[in-house]
Amino acid sequence: KAGVTQTPRYLIKTRGQQVTLSCSPISGHRSVSWYQQTPGQGLQFLFEYFSETQRNKGNFPGRFSGRQFSNSRSEMNVSTLELGDSALYLCASSLRTQKGEKLFFGSGTQLSVL
Amino acid sequence: DAKTTQPPSMDCAEGRAANLPCNHSTISGNEYVYWYRQIHSQGPQYIIHGLKNNETNEMASLIITEDRKSSTLILPHATLRDTAVYYCILDTLSNYKLTFGKGTLLTVNP
Numbered sequence: 001k002a003g004v005t006q007t008p009r010y011l012i013k014t015r016g017q018q019v020t021l022s023c024s025p026i027s028g029h030r031s032v033s034w035y036q037q038t039p040g041q042g043l044q045f046l047f048e049y050f051s052e053t054q055r056n057k058g059n060f061p062g063r064f065s066g067r068q069f070s071n072s073r074s075e076m077n078v079s080t081l082e083l084g085d086s087a088l089y090l091c092a093s094s095l096r097t098q099k100g101e102k103l104f105f106g107s108g109t110q111l112s113v114l
Numbered sequence: 115d116a117k118t119t120q121p122p123s124m125d126c127a128e129g130r131a132a133n134l135p136c137n138h139s140t141i142s143g144n145e146y147v148y149w150y151r152q153i154h155s156q157g158p159q160y161i162i163h164g165l166k167n168n169e170t171n172e173m174a175s176l177i178i179t180e181d182r183k184s185s186t187l188i189l190p191h192a193t194l195r196d197t198a199v200y201y202c203i204l205d206t207l208s209n210y211k212l213t214f215g216k217g218t219l220l221t222v223n224p
């Protein structure tokens with residue numbers, strides 16, 4: 001099975017621009033979540049989607065948004081970029097079983113805001 | 115804030131067992147103990163999880179104390195490729211998110 005695919009791998013933007021990141025989950029996985037990783041704050045939860053519905057959202061400003069499509073693919077958007085948005089953005093898909101839930105992460109999109 | 119406490123760093127010799135401790139003294143009865151690791155510049159990788167009993171898989175073993183207030187991840191024969199940040203995380207499966215702490219940087223030395 002193919003793993004979680006995130007595109008693009010690297011992205012350079014300037015302040016004030018917007019950006020859209022894409023995530024394709026593992027086939028059959030219906031839950032997709034997004035995390036931001038920075039050297040200062042570590043890994044922080046952004047939001048989680050299941051069957052096109054957002055089930056949980058982290059403590060980020062409204063400039064950060066996401067959505068999930070009927071095929072479980074997900075996108076996240078950051079508008080009016082700030083320098084502090086420079087980070088590695090990670091997507092994970094998961095499948096819940098009776099024994100628990102495992103998250104499978106993609107390699108991430110490294111966003112640099114200049 | 116993460117509900118677990120881990121040492122910031124540990125060293126291990128290649129071929130020896132690596133024992134990574136995690137304290138979770140305020141763990142709730144419905145919280146699972148999860149371990150993930152992150153090799154530099156990659157996304158985190160699931161290792162193992164458990165609720166009450168000790169668990170073993172092809173990657174590692176998880177030992178949870180009887181009172182569930184602490185656990186140990188054991189990599190039986192560490193290799194250089196096991197050098198990574200290891201995260202111990204508690205999850206109830208009801209919040210649909212993981213709360214990562216700072217983890218333990220394990221360095222496996224030749």
